[in-house]
Amino acid sequence: MNIVNKLTLRHLKKNKRRTLVTVIGVIISVAMITSVATLSISFLDLMKRQTMATDGNWHVSYKNVNKNQLKTIKKDKETKALIISKNIANGTIEGTNNKNTPSLFIKAYNAEGFKHFPFQLTKGRLPQTKNEIVLPDEMKGKYRIGDQIKVGTKQRDSSGKEKAETFTVTGFMKQQTWEFGQTGPAAFSYVNQNMLDQKDRVDAFVILNHVNNALFDHAETLAKENHIDKVITHNSLLRYYGVTRGDFLRTTLNALAAIIMSVIVISSISLIYNAFAISVSERLKYLGMLASAGATKKQKRASVFFEGAIIGAISIPVGIIAGISGIGATFWFINPYIEEALDVTEKLKVVVTPMSIIMACGISIITIFISTYLPARKASKVSAIDAIRQTHDVKLSGRTVKTSKLSRKLFGMEAEIGLKNLKRNKRRYRATLFSLIISIVLVLSVSFFTTSLKKSLELAGKDINYDIQVSSPGGNTDKLKPLAKLNHVTKYSLVQQLTLESWVDKGMVPENFLEDTTTNENVFKNGKFAYDINLYGLDEKDFKNYAKRIGADLKELQNPADPAAIVIDKASYQDPKTGKYIETKSINKALGQSIDLFFSHNDAEKQTFLGKVKIGALTDQVPMGISKSRFGELNIIVSQKTMHALLNKQMEKAAQANLYLNTSNPMETQKAIEKVKQADMTVENVHQKGQKIHQQYMLMSVFSYGFLTLITLIAIANILNTISTSLSLRKREFAMLKSVGMTESGLYKMINYESIFYGIKALLYGLPASIAVMCLIYWSNQFTFEYGFTFPWMSLISVVIAIFIIIISAMLYSMRKIKKENIIEALKQENI
Template identity: 50%
Template sequence: MNIINKVTLRHLKENKRRSLVTIIGVIISVAMITAVATLGVSFLDLMIRQDIAKNGEWHVLYKDLTHDQIQAIEQDSSTKTLALSSDGYAALEESENAYKPYLHFRSYNKTGMEQFPITVSEGRLPRNENEVAISEAIKNNAKVEYKIGDQLTADIGERWSTTEPAMLTQNQSLQRGEDTINEELKNTETKTMTIVGTIERPTWEPTWAPGYTAIGYVDDTSSDSVDAFVVLNNIKGSLFEDANKLAAQQGIENVHFNSDLLRYYGVTDNDNLRMTLFSLAGIIMAVIIIGSIALIYNAFAISVSERARHLGMLSSVGATKRQKRNSVFFEGAVIGAISIPVGILAGLAGIGITFIFINTFIQDALNVTERLELVVTPASILIACGISILTIFISTYIPAQKASRISAIDAIRQTHDIKLSGKTVKTNRLVRKIFGLEAEIGLKNVKRNRKRYLATVFSLVISIVLFLSVTYFTENLKKSLELSQDNLQYDIQIFSSHLGKEELASFAELDQVTKSTFIDEVQFEALVGIDDLPDPLKKQIAENDLELTDGKYPYYTVMHGLDSESFQAYATQIGVDAADFTQPDKPSAIVIDQISYEDASIGKLIQTKALEAEVGDKIDLFSMPYGDSETEQPERELEGTVQIGALTDEVPIGVQTASLGGVNLIVPEDTLWQLAADAEQVSSYVYLNSSDPMATQTAIEDRKDTNINVYNVFQRRQQDEQMILLMSVFTYGFITLISLISIANIFNTISTSISLRKREFAMLRSVGMTPKGFNKMIHYESVFYGVKALAYGLPISILVMFGMHHALRYTFEYGFSLPWMSILFVIVLIFLIVGAAMLYSISKIKNENIIEGLKQENI
C-alpha cells in the first residue's frame, strides 16, 4: 500500500463521523438494490407456485394426439416432462341433481397426477386403466352409495349438442329446452373399473358443469386420442414458435399455451404486453439506479469538499493529479469493500423479515395458499453487486476528477468552492422591495454557495421524482386492473334459465352476503347518427367501409332493469333524482357514456365515449333483427323510445360495459318490462357482494335440483389485487426508505453548509442583524431551496409519469391525468423538510460567540 492510500485510510479513521455517514448511505443503497432484485425474483416465484398449485404445471398443450405424435413430443429436446390426459362422459342415472346427470372422467398418466392439483380424501389415485377415484360430491349426490372397492361400469363417450353439430366441454352447462335435454352421448365405450379412492372436488370443475369428476388412468398405449400437457426444459420467448413448428411437423392441429403461468416467467406471445412490462421495468430500474447514484455521489461530493485542504497539502508535498484522483477512488473502494457485503446481507435480512410479517397478511386477508419465500439466486446477487459497484464508481468519478484539478494554494485557502463575481450573486431588485433585505441576503447566500446549494436541491429533486413516480405507477396499476376487469364490482354472479326471480332472491339471504342487486336484461338495437358516434368508431367505419342504415350506425344496446332499491341507490350515487325515471308515459334511462374495449388490430385496451350524446336526446329502440338467410333483409320493429335522463361514467354493480358500437341503458325494472315485447327476451341475474365469497359459492353449490351458473369474480380479481397490493407495499416501502436517506442527506448537507458559514453569520450579527432578521433570512433561504427543488422536480416527475403512461399505451389506452393530491402533498412536504433542516442546523450555532465565530476558519 503506497503512502497516499495510507494517508487516505488515516483520514477516514480521523473523520469517523463523515466516514460512517458515507458507509451507512452506501449500505442502505446496496441493501435497497439487493432487496429490489430479491423481491422481484421471490415475487415471481410466489406467482409461479400459486398458479401451479391452482391449475397444475404445464407450459404447452397439444390436443388430440396419436401414439406416434406423443412419442415425437416426448423425444423433443425441449420437453422436460409430458403429462397425458383424456376426457369422457358417462350417464349417472342415480344422480339426485337433474342438472348434473353425468360422470366426467378426467384421466391422467402418472406424471399428470403429480403435476395437477388433485387432493385425495380417502384411498388412493388409480394406477391403471381398470381403476378410478371419484369425487366426494358423487357420494353425496347419488342415490346409489359408492364405496372404495366397488365396481363401476360406465359407457364413456363424448357430449354432443343435438341442436347444432358441436362437441361440448365441462365448461358448458347441460343443454336443456323447456321439456327436453338437447344433447347426447356419442362414441361410447363400456368400461368396468374398481373404485380405489375419493377426491375433493377439483378446481377445474365449475359450478354449472354437468358432470361430477372421476379421475381415471391413461397412458400412451391408449387407442383413443389423448391430450399432452408439456413442461419445457427452458422457458424462453421462442417457445411459441418452437411449439407451433413441432405441431406443424407432426400434423397436430390444436396447440395451446399456459399464458398465465408463462407471463410470470417473463414470456408472453403478446408483444404489446411484453413491451409494456419491459418499458415499465426499465423506467423503475432507471429511477432506482439514478436515486442510488445521487445518494452515494452526494456523500462523496461532501467528502471531497471537506477533504479539500487535506488534498491541497498532499499536492504541496509532491502528490500528482493521478495520485489525488486515485486517492478518491481508493476511498470509494474501501467504503465499497465494507458496504457491499454488509448491504447485501442487510438487504436479504430486511426483505426476509418483511416476508415473515407480510405472509400472515397475505394468507389471512387474500386467501392465498402459497407463502412468499426468500429466493436468492446467483443472478440477483451478481446484479446487486454489479449495480452497486457501478454506482460507487460513477459516484466517485466526478469528485475524483475535481480532486485531481485542485491546486495546492486554492485547496489550502479553500477558494475552489466559492468563486464570486458581481454577476454571480446579482439579484432582482423586486426581491428586496417585496420581501426585504433579509430575503435578498438569503438569495445571495444561495447563489454564493452554489455547489452545496445544488447538492441539496438535487437530493430534494430525487425525493420528489421517486415519490411521484411510484405513486403514479401504483395508481396506473389499479387503473389498468379496472380496465381489464370491465368494472366488475361484484363478487358473485348467479344466472339460471330455470329459476324465477323469487328463487334467485333467496340467494341474497345467505350468510356472508353483504349486498345484493337484481338485474333484468334485454337486448335492443338503436340507430345512431354519424355525428353522435365516438371518433374510434367513425375511424373504423371509414377504414372498413362499414354499411350504414339510412346513414345511421346500428348500435348494440343492452337495457338493464334494476330493482327499486338498487336503482334508488345508484341514482343517489351519480347525483340524480330516481323519481325522474319512473314516469310510465315518459321512459327515461341513465346512459353509461364511457367504455373500455380491446382493439384486436393493435392489441390495446382503449377507453373512449360510448356515444356523443346529451341529456334530453332520445334513443329509438328496435327489436334485434334476425334474417333467415344471407340475402334476406332483416326487419326491425320499433319497441319504444327512451329519453336520456343522465350521462355518467359510474357503473352499477353487475353491469358490464359494452364494447365499441354498443351502449348500456340503466332503468328501473318497471320501465324495462314496459319496453320488453316478450318475456322470453329478458334474462334475470343476481349479483352478490360477500364478506366470504368462497363460502357463499359453496353454499350456492349445495343447492340441489337447480341448473345454476355461478361466476365467482372474487377468484379472478384476487390474483390481480394480490399483485397490486404486494407491489404497493414494497414500492411504497422502497420509496419511504430512499426518501428517508434523501432527507438524512439533506440534513447532512445543510448542516455542513451552515457549519462552514459560522464566520459569515458572525459577521452579519456584528454589523447589526437582529435575531428576528437572521431567522427571516434563514426562512427565505428555505423557501428558495424548496422553490428551486420543485421547479426541477415537478417537470422531471411529469416527464417520468408521461413515460410510464406511454409505456402502458402498448396495452391500455386512456387519458393522461396528473395525481394532483400527491403533487400537493409533495409541495407541502418539501417546504417542511427544508425548513426543519435549516432550523435544526441554526439551533446548533445560534448561541455561538460573535468574536469566536469571526476568528474561526472554514475547516
C-alpha cells in the same frame, strides 16, 4: 500500506461525520437497487407459483393426440416432462336413483400429471392403476376408501348396451378449480403411455427445457409436422417468465421495464454522487494539503480511489444486506394478509438472483469511481493554496451573489442572506437540489407506474363483481327473489335485461369504433351507426342507491313523463386486429340529449320504435352484475318502473330476469339453488373465475403499493440525509452569523426561507421531469393498452405538500442540534 493510504485512512477516521454520511448515501443507493430488483423477482416468482398452484405447471398443450404423436412429443428435444390426460367417463354412478344426482366426470392422468397439477388430497392416496379413482370431498359421506363404484360412460358397445367402468376408491380430494368443462363433480384415475392403443386420444401437456419466445414457433412446427390439430400455450404462466406471443405486449413490457429501471438507476447514481458531492470541499482541501506536502498527481488520485474503495467495501455489502433484509421484513409482515384476504395458497418468498447483486455492485462501483475521480481531477487543476483555502467553491463577486431588492422588501434581510448563501456555494446547493428533484421524479413516476399497472390489469380482465348468476326468461324478477334468501347469500341484485338497438349519427360515435368497424350496411344505415343497446332495469332500492353513489339527480331519473337513464360512458374491448386492449368513450353524447330505442322482432327484420330515453347521468361506475360496454355496445340503466313504462307486453316477454348473488360459500349456495330452481332457470357459478381475477388484481395492488412505499421511504431518507448533512457542514457559517448579531429566530427565519426556495426550485424542475417520465410510461402502455391519459393530481398534490414538510422538518431538526454548539468552538472547527 503506503504513507498516502495511511493518511487517507486517518483522514476518514478524523472526519467521522462526513465519512458516515457518505457511507449512508451509498448504502441507501445500493439498498434501493437491491430491494427493487429483489421485490420484482420475488413477485414474479409468487405469480408463477400461484398460477402453478391453481392451473398446473405446464407450458404447451397438444390436444387430441394419438399414441404415435405422443411418442414424437415425448422424444422432442425441448420436452422436459410429459403429462398425459385422458377423459374416461362422464356419466351417472350405477345404483343411484336420485334424479338430482349430477353426472360424475372422470379424467385420468399419468404420474407426471399428479405431480405437476394441483391435486389436494384430504384422505387416502392418488390412483396408481387404471381401475383406481380418487373422489371429491363432497362424496366422502357416501363412499369410503376401498369401495367400488360403477360409472356409466353413456357410450354403447357393439350390442347396443351402455358401457360402464368399475373403479376402486383410493382417496378423496378438495374440489378442484383448474379443470373446466365437466358437467358434474370431478374424479380422477390413472393412465400411462403403455395403456394406450391406436384409437385412444389424449391431451399432452409439456414442460419445456427452455422457456423463451421461440417456444411458440417450435410448438406450431411440431404440431404441423405431426398433423396435430390444436396447440394451446399456458399464457397465464408464460407471461411471468417474460414470454408473450403478442409483439405489442412484449414491446410494452420491455419499454416499461427499461423506463422504470432507468429512473431507478439514475436515482441510485445521483444518491451516491450526492453523498460525495456535498462534502467535496473538505475532500479538495485534504488533497490540497497532500499537494503542499509534495504529493504527486498520481498519489492524489491513488488517495481518492483508496477512499472510494474503503467506502465501497463497507457500504456495498451493508446495502445489499439491508435491501434484502428490508424486503424480507416486508414479506413477513404482508404474508398473513395475503393468505387471509386473498385466499392464495402461496407465500411471498425472498428470491435473490446473482444478476441483481452483480447489477447493484456494478452500478455502485462505477458511480463511486466517477464520484471520487472528479474531485481528484479538479484538485490537480487547482493550486494547493486555493484548495486549502477553498476559494474555488466560494464565489463572492457582486454579480454572482446578487439578489433582487424585492426579496429583501418582501421577506427581510434573513431571506436575502439565505439566497446569497445558496448562490455563494453552488456545488452544495446543486447537490441538495438535485437530490430533491430525483426524489420527486422517483415518487411520482413510480406512483404513475403503479396506477398504469392496475389500469392495464383492469382492461385485460373482465368485470366480475358477483359469484353466481341465475337467469330466467320473461323478465319477471319476482320469481327469483326467494333465491336471494338462501343461506350464505351476503348481497344480491335483481336486474331486468333487454337487448335493443339504436341508430346514432356518425359524429356521436367514438373514433375507435369507426376505425375498427368495416363500413357495411349492417353497421351503417343512412350515415348512422348501429349500436347494440343493453337496457337494464334495477329494482327501486338498488336504483336509488346506485344513483346516489354516482351523484345523479334521482328526481330527474324517476320522472315517468320524461324517461331518463344512466349511461355507462366507458367502453373497453380487445381489438381483434392488433390485440390491443382499448378503453374509450362509449358514445359522444351529453347530459340532456336523447337516445332512440328500437326493438328488433325475431320473426322478421321489422323494428319497433319504443321511444326516446334522455341521458340523465353519465358514469364509468357499474352496479352489481353489469359491466362496462364492449365494442359497439351501450349499456343503459333505468329503474324497473321506467322500464315497464317503455316496454309493451311482447317486449317484456323478450326480456330476461337476472339475479346476481355474492355469497360466503358459492358451492353450497349453488347446490341449494339447484334443488329449488324452476325448470326454465339457468345457473352460472363464476366465483372461481372472479376470484382468480380478484387475486391477480389484489396481488398486483400489493406489489404496486409495496413498490411505491419502498421508493417513497428511500426518497425521504435521501432528502433527510442530504439536507441534514448540508446543514451540518455549515456550522462555521451559522456561528459567524450569530457572532455578528443574528438572533436565533432570525437564523430560523433564514433557514425557513431557504427551505421554501429549495422546495419551489425542486418542484419547478422535478414536476416537468416527472411528467416527461409519466408520458414515456403512458406511451409504452399504448403499444398494448389504449386508454386516455389521466393526470395524477392527488399524487402531485401529496408530493408538493410532503416535499415542504420533509425539507422544513429536516432543517429544523438539524438546526436544533446545531444551536447547542458553542460559537467560539464552531468558528475554530475545521473537521465535521
